[in-house]
Amino acid sequence: RWPRGKCWPVALTAGPPLPDWQTLAWSSTFSRSRVWVKQRRSVSASCLTHTASVALGGRDRLSMVYLDVSRGLQTASFSLDAGARIPMYRSAMGFAYLWAIPDKARNFLFEAMRKRLGEEWPTVKKQIAAAFKSLDRDGFCVAEGTYERAISGAGVALSLQDGAEVYAISCSAPAFQLSAQRLRDEIGPRLVALVTSVKNELEGHARHAY
Numbered sequence: 001r002w003p004r005g006k007c008w009p010v011a012l013t014a015g016p017p018l019p020d021w022q023t024l025a026w027s028s029t030f031s032r033s034r035v036w037v038k039q040r041r042s043v044s045a046s047c048l049t050h051t052a053s054v055a056l057g058g059r060d061r062l063s064m065v066y067l068d069v070s071r072g073l074q075t076a077s078f079s080l081d082a083g084a085r086i087p088m089y090r091s092a093m094g095f096a097y098l099w100a101i102p103d104k105a106r107n108f109l110f111e112a113m114r115k116r117l118g119e120e121w122p123t124v125k126k127q128i129a130a131a132f133k134s135l136d137r138d139g140f141c142v143a144e145g146t147y148e149r150a151i152s153g154a155g156v157a158l159s160l161q162d163g164a165e166v167y168a169i170s171c172s173a174p175a176f177q178l179s180a181q182r183l184r185d186e187i188g189p190r191l192v193a194l195v196t197s198v199k200n201e202l203e204g205h206a207r208h209a210y
Helices: 026-031 034-046 092-100 103-138 180-208
Strands: 053-060 063-071 085-087 141-144 151-160 165-174
Touching: 053 092, 063 092, 085 092, 092 103, 092 141, 092 151, 092 165, 103 141, 103 151, 103 180, 141 180, 151 180, 165 180
Parallel strands: none
Antiparallel strands: 053 063, 053 165, 063 085, 141 151, 151 165
């Protein structure tokens, strides 16, 4: 049986031939990750404002679905729960996911976004391009008010099994409590370290399984 309190999104499809999440294999994968459970809380707590959320997400069509969330003590007014959707093209989580997937898949999604957004697409594409530069340089990106005007966040990609499984992790909070500067100087690097630790742990599990 799946653990209670989790959301298991259905039909994470759409787009070109991408993995079907291997029957939502992330559930067994991340349930084994002590590093993820411990460090996601640590990153959220480090924001000190008690309003930050750290979330793991996967793609469904042109949205990112929150698969797991660690929330601060005072996030009820804005934070999303597991199962929530945010537009891929308006979030640090989505930008990081797009950056990590193969070119063919990314181009397919870009075309779908262009058709959906119409005249807004050139502006969104510039935001994505800027995020990609940050991801290339630093391993994370920062989005300021792209989804909700008052919310800022940092995002990183988590690519497993040589890119067969791609997720993204983000940390977000009200902009007046968690500045873009702090996201760049502190939170982004901590997310990069979190991804490295989780990936090392999960790949270690995989090696011992054979």
